[in-house]
Each structure stands twice: as C-alpha cells, then as structure tokens.
Amino acid sequence: MGRKSAKIAARKGAQDKLKSQVYTKALFEVTRAVKRGGEDADTNFMLRIALNKCRKNNVPKDNIQRAIKKGLGNEGDSYADVVYEGYGPGGVAIFVETSTDNVTRTVANMRFYFSRNGGTLGQSGSLQFLFDHKSVFEIPQGQLADQGLDEDDFMLEMIDAGAEEVEPEGDDVIVTGEKEDFGSIQAKLEEMGITPEEASLERIPNNRKDIDDDTFEQVMKLIDVIESDDDVVQVYHNMDVE
Secondary structure, three states: OOHHHHHHHHHHHHHHHHHHHHHHHHHHHHHHHHHHHOOOOOOOHHHHHHHHHHHHOOOOHHHHHHHHHHHHOOOOOOOEEEEEEEEOHHHOEEEEEEEEOOHHHHHHHHHHHHHHOOOEEOOOOOOHHHEEEEEEEEEEHHHHHHOOOOHHHHHHHHHHOOEEEEEEEOOEEEEEEEHHHHHHHHHHHHHOOOOOOEEEEEEEEOOOEOOOHHHHHHHHHHHHHHHOOOOEEEEEEOEOOO
16 A cells, blocks of 8 residues: 555544544433433433434434434443543543443553553542533524524523523533533423533533643643543543633
C-alpha cells in the first residue's frame, strides 16, 4: 500500500471509529430511556429525545430496534451505571460515567488509561465536591418561535418550573437547574409542546483549573483515550479552556 493509500485508509478507519462511538452513545440513551419509561415515544419524553438524536446521526433502524429490545430486557444483558473519578496531568479532575456489563473489565481499562497517560484513578466519591450535578436542557430557538413564544416568556415559564439559568447559546437556548428539578422542567417543556435536542443530568465543575497549553494537550489525549472506550457514556473535566 502506498503512502497516500495508507493515509486514506487510516483516515477512514478513524472516521469509522468516531461514527461507531456516536452510534454507541446514542443507542445507549435509547436503551436507558426505554428502561425508565417504556417503548412508547409518545409518552416517553426521554425516548423522543434519544430517537431524535439517532435520526440526526443517521443511526441504522435495526440498531435502534435492538437498543429498544435491550431496554425492554429482551436480550438478557445486564448493564450497570458506574462512575470513575481521577486526576489527569496537572491535577485536572476527570469524572467518567459508564454503562457496563462487565465492571471488572471497565475498571481495569480505566486504571490503565489513567496510569498510561499521566493520571491517577481515585476512590469513588473523591471528586464529588468539585462538580455540581445539574439538569441541563438544550432547546433550538426555532421551537420557541414555532410555539409562538419569545425568549422572555419562555424564561419566565422555565424559572417557574425550577430553572436557575436560561441562556441563549448560538441557535439554542440552554436551561439549567438543580438535579432535583429535572422532572418539573421536563414536565413544563412537555406541556409547552417543546422537545429539547438534549436533556440530561450533567456534572458541572464549580471551580475551573487554570492550565497551560502543554497540560491541555496531555489532558485531552487522556480524555480522547477514555472516550474511545465503548463502555464510556460521558466524560467531564474542570479545565478552564478559555
């Protein structure tokens, strides 16, 4: 294989790997939504969001149906949601959420990723104080217009439902609230006929860590390795990337 062909093959391989990771994360959200609320997207708010994400990323229908069956318990797989906490280069805090059918495999992988990339895997709960667990909803501004709402009216409705912040970001509006207010915000959005692009509980750092460019590159290398693991759902850090 010539040098040009090798480069093309490597690039295609990287693209295929990235597509596989996107599919895995989107399908996990389908399975989790079905487990929690059933297979009817008309009544399962989180499933509607997950299916929209699958369509947006062109996830094959057969894969989606298998994810739904898994959520219904028809495939015999037992998955556990497990978090891992550690420090990367420069003392950057890294919080990893996983869904795994083999905890022994996943913890061994996490320990390997951290140790081989200048980090250390910590004890469970060791980083809880560095992150706030928040409800986060991402809503396209076009949906507000479709419902005849201006941003001020929408903000008041969200604050009444328990939101702490309602901020425009590009073409979207980001609604943030306490973890405990996820249900009330979700119910208000459903009542208003709005389906977010994203709706999740996220770990938001309450203090950002200043780092130099070299440390940033090292931490991002570690995060890229962690995110390439199929068991990983989400990775959070406390770097000040500004």
